[in-house]
Amino acid sequence: MMRRRTTLLTGCTGILGGLALGATACGGGPVSAGGGDKALSGQSVTVAGVWSGTEQKNFQKVLDAFTEKTGAKTQFTSTGDNVSTVVGSKIEGGNAPDVVMVPQVGVLKQFAQKGWLKPLSKKTEEAVDAGYAPVWKKYGSVDGTLYGLYFKAAHKSTVWYSPDALEQAGVKPPKSYDDMLKAGQTVSDSGLAAFSVAGQDGWTLTDWFENVYLSQAGPEKYDALAAHKLKWTDASVVDALTTLGKLFKDKQLIAGGQKGALNTDFPGSVEKVFGPEPEAGMVYEGDFVAGVAKDQFGKKVGQDANFFPFPAVGGGEAPVVSGGDAAVVLKDGKNQKAAQALLEYLSTPEASAVWAEAGGFLSPNKKVDLASYGDDVTRATAKSLVGAGDSVRFDMSDQAPAAFGGTKGTGEWKLLQDFLRDPSDPKGTAAKLEAAAAKAYQD
Amino acid sequence: MTATLVKDTSSPPPGPVADRTRRLRRRGKIIALLFVLPALLLLGALVVYPVLFSIGRSFFDASGTSFVGGDNYAEMFRDPATLKAVRNTAIWVVIAPALLTGLGLILAVLVEKVRWATAFKLLLFMPMAVSFLAAGIIFRLAYDEDPDKGVLNAAVVSVHDAFKGESSYPTARARDAQGLTKDKDGSYRTSTSVAPGDAVALGLVGVQPGDLPGGAEPAYAAAGRKAAADELRGVVYLDFTPGGGGEQGKVDRRESGLPEMKVEAVRDGETIATTTTAADGSFRFEGLASGSYEVRLPSSNFAQPYEGVSWLGPALVTPAIIGAYLWIWTGFAMVLIGAGLSTLPRDALEAARMDGANEWQIFRRITVPLLAPVLSVVFITLVINVMKVFDLVYIIAPGPVQEDATVLATQMWLVSFGGGNNQGLGSALGVLLLLLVVPAMVFNVRRFRRSQR
Numbered sequence: 001m002m003r004r005r006t007t008l009l010t011g012c013t014g015i016l017g018g019l020a021l022g023a024t025a026c027g028g029g030p031v032s033a034g035g036g037d038k039a040l041s042g043q044s045v046t047v048a049g050v051w052s053g054t055e056q057k058n059f060q061k062v063l064d065a066f067t068e069k070t071g072a073k074t075q076f077t078s079t080g081d082n083v084s085t086v087v088g089s090k091i092e093g094g095n096a097p098d099v100v101m102v103p104q105v106g107v108l109k110q111f112a113q114k115g116w117l118k119p120l121s122k123k124t125e126e127a128v129d130a131g132y133a134p135v136w137k138k139y140g141s142v143d144g145t146l147y148g149l150y151f152k153a154a155h156k157s158t159v160w161y162s163p164d165a166l167e168q169a170g171v172k173p174p175k176s177y178d179d180m181l182k183a184g185q186t187v188s189d190s191g192l193a194a195f196s197v198a199g200q201d202g203w204t205l206t207d208w209f210e211n212v213y214l215s216q217a218g219p220e221k222y223d224a225l226a227a228h229k230l231k232w233t234d235a236s237v238v239d240a241l242t243t244l245g246k247l248f249k250d251k252q253l254i255a256g257g258q259k260g261a262l263n264t265d266f267p268g269s270v271e272k273v274f275g276p277e278p279e280a281g282m283v284y285e286g287d288f289v290a291g292v293a294k295d296q297f298g299k300k301v302g303q304d305a306n307f308f309p310f311p312a313v314g315g316g317e318a319p320v321v322s323g324g325d326a327a328v329v330l331k332d333g334k335n336q337k338a339a340q341a342l343l344e345y346l347s348t349p350e351a352s353a354v355w356a357e358a359g360g361f362l363s364p365n366k367k368v369d370l371a372s373y374g375d376d377v378t379r380a381t382a383k384s385l386v387g388a389g390d391s392v393r394f395d396m397s398d399q400a401p402a403a404f405g406g407t408k409g410t411g412e413w414k415l416l417q418d419f420l421r422d423p424s425d426p427k428g429t430a431a432k433l434e435a436a437a438a439k440a441y442q443d
Numbered sequence: 444m445t446a447t448l449v450k451d452t453s454s455p456p457p458g459p460v461a462d463r464t465r466r467l468r469r470r471g472k473i474i475a476l477l478f479v480l481p482a483l484l485l486l487g488a489l490v491v492y493p494v495l496f497s498i499g500r501s502f503f504d505a506s507g508t509s510f511v512g513g514d515n516y517a518e519m520f521r522d523p524a525t526l527k528a529v530r531n532t533a534i535w536v537v538i539a540p541a542l543l544t545g546l547g548l549i550l551a552v553l554v555e556k557v558r559w560a561t562a563f564k565l566l567l568f569m570p571m572a573v574s575f576l577a578a579g580i581i582f583r584l585a586y587d588e589d590p591d592k593g594v595l596n597a598a599v600v601s602v603h604d605a606f607k608g609e610s611s612y613p614t615a616r617a618r619d620a621q622g623l624t625k626d627k628d629g630s631y632r633t634s635t636s637v638a639p640g641d642a643v644a645l646g647l648v649g650v651q652p653g654d655l656p657g658g659a660e661p662a663y664a665a666a667g668r669k670a671a672a673d674e675l676r677g678v679v680y681l682d683f684t685p686g687g688g689g690e691q692g693k694v695d696r697r698e699s700g701l702p703e704m705k706v707e708a709v710r711d712g713e714t715i716a717t718t719t720t721a722a723d724g725s726f727r728f729e730g731l732a733s734g735s736y737e738v739r740l741p742s743s744n745f746a747q748p749y750e751g752v753s754w755l756g757p758a759l760v761t762p763a764i765i766g767a768y769l770w771i772w773t774g775f776a777m778v779l780i781g782a783g784l785s786t787l788p789r790d791a792l793e794a795a796r797m798d799g800a801n802e803w804q805i806f807r808r809i810t811v812p813l814l815a816p817v818l819s820v821v822f823i824t825l826v827i828n829v830m831k832v833f834d835l836v837y838i839i840a841p842g843p844v845q846e847d848a849t850v851l852a853t854q855m856w857l858v859s860f861g862g863g864n865n866q867g868l869g870s871a872l873g874v875l876l877l878l879l880v881v882p883a884m885v886f887n888v889r890r891f892r893r894s895q896r
Contacts, residue, residue: 168652170687189683191614191651200841252616252649259753262843263588403864409845410524410857417843442505 038071043338045074048087049101049325052078058358059101065354066345072338083107091116091332098333099342101325102148104398105139108326112142118329119145121340127347131367133389140326148326151346152355153364155381156207156286156321156395157310160293162273164304165192165281173308177212180311181246184253187281193255195247196280198269199262199420202413204285206397206405207321209416211284211310213240214319214393226396228441232434241419241426243313248423255280258420267292274299284310286323287381291360302377309384320388323395324364356382364392404440411436494877501870515871524846525872528854531761532879535832535850539765540825544818546769547776551784552806554777564781568774575771579838582767586754586839596751603749610746611656611703615647618682621692622646629742632709636735639728642670643738644694646682647701655681655699658722662700665725675736676727679704679720700724707739714739755840757847764839764848768832776821783817784810820890826883830876851876 051059056078063074077097079086084107090096102108111117120128125146128137132150140148159180161173166183169190174180184194198204214222217236224230225237251257255272256264256279264272266285273283274293283289290307293299312318327346329339345351352363353372362378366386373379385392397405397412404411415436419429504511519525554563570578587593590600617623623631623645637643644666662680670676679701680694689695700723708716708728715736716728754763787810795805811818833852840848849857851872859869 168685170684186687189618189648190685191649191654191683200843202842263753263841407857408842409840409849413842414846421843 038069040338040341041071043072043335045072045099045335045338045342046097046333047074047076047099047101047342048079048083048090048097049076050079050081050083050103051076051101051325052080054360058355058360061358062346062351062354063342065351066342069345070338070341072335072341074342084110087111087116087330091330094332096330096332096334098330098335098339100328100330101151102328103323103325105394106399106401108140108148108328109142111328112145112147116330116332117142117147118331118333118336118339119147120149120329120343124149124340124343124347127344131347131349131365133364133366133386133392135390135392136324136364139324139394148328149343149347150324150326150364151352153322153324153362153385154286154288155362155385156323157211157319157384158287158289158307158381159282159284159310160270160273160289160305160307161282162278162304163306165190165273165278168192169281174311176311177215177243177313181250181253184247184282188252192278193272193280194253194282196255196264196269196272196283197248197261197420198264198266198283198285199258199417200265200268202408202417203397203406204266204269205416205420206412207286207395208284209240209244210321210393210396211319212244212313213237213396214321215310215313215316216240216243218316219391219393222393222396226394226399228400228437232437233430237430237433238426240313241423241429245419245423245426248420258422261420262417267296271297274305287362287378288360290377302375306377307381317391320385320392321395322364322385322392323398400437401440404437411440497870497873497877501867501874503867505865505867507866511867515868518868519871519875524849525854527846528849528851531848532830532850534761535765535829536826539768539829540822542765543769543772543776543825544780544822546773547780547821548811548814548818550773550777551781552810554781555784564774564778567777570771571774573771575834576838578767578771579835582763582770582835583755583839583841586763588751588753588755590751593751593754595754599751600749603751607749609748610744612647612650612701612744613747614649614651614654615701615745616649617645617647618691621682623740626742629745630739631745632737632739636737637675638735639675639731639733640670640672641675641677642666642668643675643677645677645679645738645740646692646694647679647740648681648683650681650683650701652685652699656702659699659702660723661696662694662698662724663696665700665721665723666694668725670727673731673733674727674729675708675731675738676725677738678724679706679726679740680724704744705741707741709737709739710734755844757844760840760844760848764835767835767839768829772825772828776825779821780814780817783814787813816890816894820887823883823887823890827880827887830880830883851879 047063049056049059056076060076063076066072067074083100083103087097087100100111102111108117128140128146128149136150137146140146140150165187166173169183169187169192171183171186174183187194197208210222213225213236216239217225221230221234221236225232225234230236247253248258248261254261269283269285270289270292272279273281274297276297287307290301290305293305294301299305309318309320327343329336329343333339347365349363349365349367349369352361352365352368355361356363356368356372356378357374359374359378362382362385364385368382368386370379370383373382399405400412405413407413412433415429415432418432419426500507501515502510502512504514550567554560554567557563573581584592585594586596588596590596617625617631622634622643624634625631631645631647633643633645644662662678666678666680668676678694681699681701682691682694683689684695684697689698700720702720702722702724704720704724704726706718706720706726707714708731715731718726718728720726753759791809791813792805795809800808831852832850833856836848836850836853837856845853855869855872855876858872859866
């Protein structure tokens with residue numbers, strides 16, 4: 001910025017002689033040069049988020065578009081996985097970023113309760129009201145005040161399959177959980193295990209559970225359980241575990257049986273379906289499976305890899321479990337005005353379209369034109385996410401305290417791994433989950 | 444430093460000299476204090492203060508605001524994970540230092556006698572140069588259960604397979620209630636009895652078309668053939684039409700036979716005849732006496748491929764990690780003990796040799812007793828080191844067995860920062876660890892003093 005200003009100044013002195021152009025451009029007043037309305041020229045916004053690599057590059061494109069439009073300079077820093085620690089220490093060090101992309105509901109709440117956040121501007125709120133299902137506003141609000149704008153979302157109710165494997169077995173993507181097990185049985189008859197389950201990573205198991213629970217018990221109970229207003233010993237939890245156990249205990253349905261599943265991590269589970277030597281026909285996880293299948297195993301998404309929505313369990317609706325990154329404005333940031341302007345920009349379909357074209361992105365904003373997504377499969381996931389409207393629910397384990405829902409080797413992760421190892425006692429597992437939850441929620 | 448100063452001035456001469464001496468002594472004390480001050484300050488700030496802070500912190504709850512007394516200590520011994528950590532730490536302390544000292548001693552004695560001693564020492568010492576993190580990642584891979592990834596299991600599996608062949612149809616199985624019953628040993632037999640003159644069709648599933656032995660042919664034609672009066676015949680076929688559409692339990696046109704399958708005719712539990720299926724999956728037993736038989740597919744057809752040892756399973760994970768630890772530290776023990784060995788008085792050894800002692804006697808009666816001080820220093824140092832082992836355990840143990848492998852140091856970190864964020868309980872664990880290390884430290888300090896005297 002400094003450098004550009006100096007060149008502008010020398011430019012001005014250079015043309016002092018006669019040209020009219022210099023007069024307004026070099027005056028102290030509001031600058032409006034070039035295309036677009038560069039009302040924020042000279043300001044700069046710092047943004048922090050978990051993204052790195054390709055995601056960071058693509059988000060940079062969005063930031064560049066913002067710069068193009070407003071003239072404000074932007075700078076993105078990647079925080080690594082632990083946003084709350086990094087941001088906390090930056091605030092204490094007096095070096096707070098202006099905008100943070102928060103990856104979990106729990107963290108957003110924690111920030112708001114610590115008084116670190118600034119409510120979003122009227123304009124952003126209007127855009128959220130107009131473009132987002134109310135549930136997204138709810139997840140972005142704490143005590144009725146809107147602090148977070150969900151810019152990027154994940155769709156965690158997608159079952160990915162290899163079309164070849166299903167064709168070989170002669171089955172069609174199923175419409176209900178029971179159909180899915182039946183189709184799985186047929187796939188396994190054909191010689192390929194039905195599902196590859198990443199039991200070594202506890203979070204994939206919590207995602208399995210959440211989908212079954214959301215569909216079987218319904219959104220109200222889901223919310224109550226997520227807030228730990230409902231005990232884990234509730235009959236609905238035992239039912240969901242029993243339903244899940246039907247799949248887990250069937251050695252024919254899981255690649256390598258339970259022991260094999262416990263030795264498979266998430267990338268490994270994708271490899272078992274989309275790798276060079278397929279061992280299974282289907283793998284359940286969020287929309288990001290497509291990215292792994294494409295980048296690591298060179299599969300053409302839509303042709304060699306496709307998905308069907310996680311089917312409805314029992315008489316319930318098909319679940320849509322989601323997650324997302326919310327943009328928040330920090331109180332201690334130095335450029336409040338530019339930060340709010342950035343959020344206003346991020347709430348427009350235009351900003352989402354920039355990343356949507358680059359790929360690896362879903363927007364919960366229903367105003368985003370589906371045509372802006374790069375391929376059909378992403379378009380279909382986006383459609384399913386937006387189409388689910390208000391019945392979308394956030395990943396439950398992300399809403400829980402980390403000790404329960406987000407730590408390797410303890411809490412929900414560990415207990416569901418134990419359940420995968422021996423699914424014979426859903427009731428006992430529910431009781432253990434309740435004990436761990438009670439300890440972590442401290443209520 | 445101080446000790447020597449005090450000693451020098453310990454017997455003051457009488458008379459006017461005494462005054463001077465006192466002054467000198469005071470001055471000496473001040474100077475000594477000045478010299479020691481920076482070190483004291485550093486130690487205070489970096490060791491004493493944190494220790495005291497941790498002890499204080501251990502009496503407060505997770506948020507650090509309310510005083511809970513001894514609750515954290517009570518909680519510590521109520522939590523099964525912590526108890527497991529205590530148990531595992533005990534296993535570590537009992538096994539690892541003893542093994543290491545023993546190994547180090549043996550290697551040091553042996554290496555002294557070989558030609559390329561320095562090269563050997565260098566080689567064995569090399570792992571010390573590898574960071575624990577990197578070593579952990581290496582061993583995590585080496586211990587991997589999949590023989591395609593883990594080198595240890597690859598070795599185990601290839602040795603096993605060299606002695607025992609693989610079966611042709613490890614994944615094959617029969618559908619329930621379609622004519623075949625599975626026995627406990629993994630073999631299948633016909634659910635109803637058959638007699639000579641019958642033809643049976645035994646359908647199996649779960650074999651990928653690509654996994655069929657080369658030359659497998661459709662079973663349809665063979666399934667249509669009638670049996671002669673004194674023969675029992677049939678087909679073993681893959682009851683699955685690629686792409687779906689086949690009828691279950693029936694040999695459809697495109698369904699393949701399963702060649703090279705062992706088939707037995709069993710009568711009253713006794714195997715009468717054995718044969719192997721042809722390319723189209725057909726088999727027949729000729730010249731059977733009349734009566735009722737069972738057709739059996741013995742379990743050797745379906746033997747699961749050997750999967751190796753699950754090194755990182757709940758049972759073996761701690762020994763496996765101790766193994767990795769040995770790999771890193773053996774060199775250290777060997778070099779220290781080797782140094783001690785080279786200072787041994789040669790005359791004692793020579794005298795023993797002259798008196799006709801053999802090498803084993805020399806080792807047991809002379810080398811080891813003379814080396815005892817060095818051995819105990821190595822041992823105690825390793826005990827202290829083992830108590831704080833963290834990185835190897837944290838990296839090598841996969842998520843599902845982390846709790847089975849946990850030791851006090853990892854548990855302390857997990858409780859304080861790894862999700863639990865209960866630094867009160869974490870501090871209590873830290874204090875416990877400190878208390879456990881103190882005896883070893885006292886012992887080491889005493890030894891050190893004694894050797895200085």
